[in-house]
Amino acid sequence: MFNKVLIAEDLGWNTKRIEQQLITMGVKEVVLTEYCDDAYLKYLKALKEEKSFDLLIADLSFKEDHREQKLKSGDELIAAIRKHPSNIKIIVFSMEERLQRIRSLFNEQQLDAYVFKSRKSIEDLREAFVCIKKDERYISSQVAAALDKQQSLEIDDYDILLLKKLAEGYSNREISDQYKKESINPSGVSSIEKRLNKLRIQFKANNAVQLVAVAKDLGLI
Template sequence: MMNSEYISNPLFENDGTPQELKSGEEFSDLKIIIFSVEDKPYKIQHLYKNIKVDGYVWKNRDGLKELKNAMHAVSTTNQFYISPELNTTVHPKKVLEITDFDVFLIASLSTESLQEEISKSLKKKGCFTSSVNAIEKRLKFLKEHFNASNPTHLVAIAKDFGLV
């Protein structure tokens, strides 16, 4: 008769091999490092803030070296590790949080809506920031932040980031 601690759990396939693990919950202390070619700030921010991964390494020419650094850092500290090239994506003072308002503005621009039409749409939705002046200021700020030369260029950049 088998020792009861080796009885397989229904969470694992019973292949006749004694199982020492009872469930995946036994891995709750595992560190998670993402190793990806993705460099879009909003995706990295999502993994960092919402999924609570322990590290993010960008697959580039130095990716394997950075992965080794990340594994060492994550195993010896409780701090989030990120490739140096992407550090500004999670640094709280340098990150621009894209709001639903920003996405709406850019999406409206992508359909060639005029700022006056965007203002009317926002007023219909009951949005408190709906004046043409507020829209102009925010679009100017977004263009400067993304180094866009004009509204069309801003839309193109936003599409590249997957925002619209």
């Protein structure tokens, strides 16, 4: 069982619900934070004092206010924490539904569980605890397709960059010129057109505008 838990969540009522559940489950110490920067500093302090956290529960989205933040999202907080050698387990507690963003957290940041915010999220949180104790990953049913191999996307960094350029309003010719200057290959207009056509087919998009919209929905750009 976890003894020391760090929570990064900017909605107070949500934090209290989680805290109460953790205490019910036998957690001895729960530290609450509303900003990712604060959560990261508390994590580093605990690591330095050799009183490390066993578990991080973090939202992905945080509303901006008057306070300037270096880490502006749960994704950035998790990435920062994963740079340090630690046995900390991580649960994301969020309403994010974009499958690619969720998939990236599991694949790139070794996420242990994803609990989707809903009426049954506390029940899901309990299930996530059980799975993590058995060294198993957990994901709420609402977004389980993110880990479905049949839903995997055959795209690479080149495709992501191409989609970003398209979203910024550049024409194929302009993208080609930029790629040639930056030595990014393939850089020919025809190659770019073929790649975009492949992406349109894959994402079932009728045109560039729809392709960009789908990419944004999936959290690719």
